[in-house]
Amino acid sequence: MSDYRRPRVPGACIFFTVALEQRGTTLLVDHIEALREAVRATRRERLFGIDAWVVLPDHLHCVWQLPEGDTDYSLRWRLIKARFSRTLPKGTLRPSHIDRRERGIWQRRFWEHHIRNGQDWRELVSYCWMNPVKHGFVEKPEDWPFSSYRP
Template identity: 45%
Template sequence: MSAYIRPCTPNTPVFFTVCLAERGSTLLIDALDVLRAAVAHVKSYRPFDILAFVVLPDHLHAVLRFPEDDPNYSQRWGSIKAQFSRDVRRAGLVPPWPVADAEAQRGLFRKGEAGLWQKRFREHHCGDEAEVEAQVRYCWADPVKHGLVQRATDWEASSIHREVRLGRVQPDWSAAFLNGNLGEAA
């Protein structure tokens, strides 16, 4: 088995796709508050900046920036996935560990693997601001692409609402974006 070494480039925004093991599940939306709490908990002791975040039923996308002195995002995602997995089990949103999975209860699975998440995630290091903006737009437009809503601002589980509140994005952003007028959308 080959060992994949993830680059840790300080202060470079990174685009992520993180998926549940069961594609087609709605767990991330059903347990959105649990996911938000897990992200906030990890962020409280391992800080990072959220440039964009969108949660879909079975996967999520994020553009994050990490501190120069602590760029290890793999540990952060592992902690978020583990916290979420524990909390949804405690809340009864997924079945408890079966007796046959007693080894999982004893911690023989790696963090975050508790059968809910895919073992790995995809990441892409953004080369410049234009690429960061493109990845942020991708996050916000993904619920529209999947046919979940007609406008990006109609999707509750998206950081686009923060940007609209702060006046950095127009409420009709998705119309401009989907019509190809990217200058108006950003």
């Protein structure tokens, strides 16, 4: 069993990558309103700022700003993932999903990077917005409808 530890920096600005368990699907964009509602409901309960967000068919990237004194981004992701997952029909679950009370939709972990400075922030916000271009979905970031990018 791994001993996975995440940094706990109050009020941190953090870049995230969160992916579906089954890559190559279009689940996130097919159910974008359910994802948006899961994020809205979580933000109502556990405030956080969004500096950038992009949703691709099977993963997403975002930059969050946690409130001063707050370090619990893992709880926020757990709530977002659970709320979104409950809106989808149940599929075939492996025993490990059942044991952990999971729906088998999301990868168990997510990748996070605590932003160090303004240059780091600019690069990661740009990374979010340019990701649909990188993946060949659009030619310009403003053409991707599932992004916080606004020219």
